[in-house]
Amino acid sequence: MNLTPFILERHFARYEFDVPHQLSCSDCEPLRMAELLALASPESIRLWETLQFLYTDTNGHPLLRKEIAAWYGNLKQEDLLVCVPEEGIFLVMNALLERDDHIVVISPSYQSLSELAKDNGCSVSRWEADGEGVYQVESLRSLVNSRTKMVVINFPHNPSGAMISRAILEEIIWFCERSGILVFSDEMYRGLEQNPADRLPCASSLSDFCISLSGMSKSFALPGLRIGWLACGDPVIFEKLLRLKDYTTICSSAPSEVLSIIALRSRELIIDRNLAIIRKNILLVNEFVHRHPKKFSWTPPDAGSVAMLNILTGQSSEEFCQEFLEKKQVLAIGSHLFSMPEPAIRLGLGRIGFSEALAELSHFSSEL
Numbered sequence: 514m515n516l517t518p519f520i521l522e523r524h525f526a527r528y529e530f531d532v533p534h535q536l537s538c539s540d541c542e543p544l545r546m547a548e549l550l551a552l553a554s555p556e557s558i559r560l561w562e563t564l565q566f567l568y569t570d571t572n573g574h575p576l577l578r579k580e581i582a583a584w585y586g587n588l589k590q591e592d593l594l595v596c597v598p599e600e601g602i603f604l605v606m607n608a609l610l611e612r613d614d615h616i617v618v619i620s621p622s623y624q625s626l627s628e629l630a631k632d633n634g635c636s637v638s639r640w641e642a643d644g645e646g647v648y649q650v651e652s653l654r655s656l657v658n659s660r661t662k663m664v665v666i667n668f669p670h671n672p673s674g675a676m677i678s679r680a681i682l683e684e685i686i687w688f689c690e691r692s693g694i695l696v697f698s699d700e701m702y703r704g705l706e707q708n709p710a711d712r713l714p715c716a717s718s719l720s721d722f723c724i725s726l727s728g729m730s731k732s733f734a735l736p737g738l739r740i741g742w743l744a745c746g747d748p749v750i751f752e753k754l755l756r757l758k759d760y761t762t763i764c765s766s767a768p769s770e771v772l773s774i775i776a777l778r779s780r781e782l783i784i785d786r787n788l789a790i791i792r793k794n795i796l797l798v799n800e801f802v803h804r805h806p807k808k809f810s811w812t813p814p815d816a817g818s819v820a821m822l823n824i825l826t827g828q829s830s831e832e833f834c835q836e837f838l839e840k841k842q843v844l845a846i847g848s849h850l851f852s853m854p855e856p857a858i859r860l861g862l863g864r865i866g867f868s869e870a871l872a873e874l875s876h877f878s879s880e881l
């Protein structure tokens with residue numbers, strides 16, 4: 514395998530733990546152990562204290578799959594495969610695609626959603642939003658050809674915070690199903706909708722042609738657990754994913770599974786806490802953009818914990834972020850790391866320390 518370096522993750526790895534401020538984290542303020550355990554019922558505490566460090570069930574702890582299914586309401590426990598979120602992308606791209614397949618991927622995207630397929634010899638077409646930032650089904654249809662094996666979507670969207678309606682999601686799925694195309698739906702930010710009525714159903718609950726991905730890293734503020742899941746109702750596809758997983762992690766970390774069960778049992782509380790942080794930070798950015806109208810613009814997210822801040826100063830995002838890092842010790846992720854031509858910075862709205870990083874951006878901008 515000859516994999517293209519994951520430039521976003523390499524950039525984080527280089528600076529993340531050495532800088533005092535972060536402006537662009539995609540997760541929500543990570544919970545501490547004491548906070549999480551304080552949410553646990555006596556039954557969950559028993560699970561935690563009697564935990565034995567056995568190898569775990571390859572498909573995932575049955576109680577964990579039960580809690581995940583309960584979060585969606587209409588998913589079957591048997592259709593869930595617990596894995597690391599990034600591993601889920603790796604499994605889908607390697608188990609379901611072959612050299613010379615064609616896929617359509619939402620653009621910009623979290624890099625592995627497009628690059629793994631490319632590195633495996635597939636051709637990739639990019640589905641971009643229109644000038645208003647809206648993802649139109651018509652433009653998606655126009656990218657499909659007779660070799661198209663898979664369409665990859667991601668709503669709530671990283672990095673823009675864009676959403677689609679349930680009707681549009683259904684239209685995409687019905688179109689793909691009729692054309693015999695799989696839909697891989699990355700739903701890592703599900704639960705963080707500004708309007709709860711916008712929450713989409715799990716794509717895999719709408720069709721056996723869909724595989725959904727989600728996990729504990731973003732909406733549940735537990736990225737360090739490394740727990741996520743794939744959902745798929747087609748037994749043949751499911752088996753292919755499961756077989757490849759025997760060569761990646763085999764099964765998940767036993768403590769992480771139990772801690773995920775505890776979090777999912779308190780899902781409303783955790784999600785409300787995260788949304789409160791995001792809403793407070795959205796107000797701060799609105800105020801910031803209002804104070805610097807010639808230098809920045811933005812569209813607040815419809816959902817998720819990230820959105821883009823457009824840079825209007827004439828600098829490239831790379832130059833801007835490098836100078837900002839050197840002068841103010843703030844790590845900001847520029848749009849170049851998402852291969853976007855327009856200069857912009859991804860804002861990570863789920864973190865408590867975001868206000869300090871934004872204050873540093875304000876000082877930096879005044880000096881420009």
Ligand SMILES: Cc1ncc(COP(=O)(O)O)c(C=O)c1O
Pocket residue numbers: 539597598599600623667671699701728730736739
């Ligand atoms: C859209 C999307 N999918 C998948 C992942 C992978 O999640 P994790 O880093 O928890 O493995 C991320 C992480 O940033 C993401 O933004």
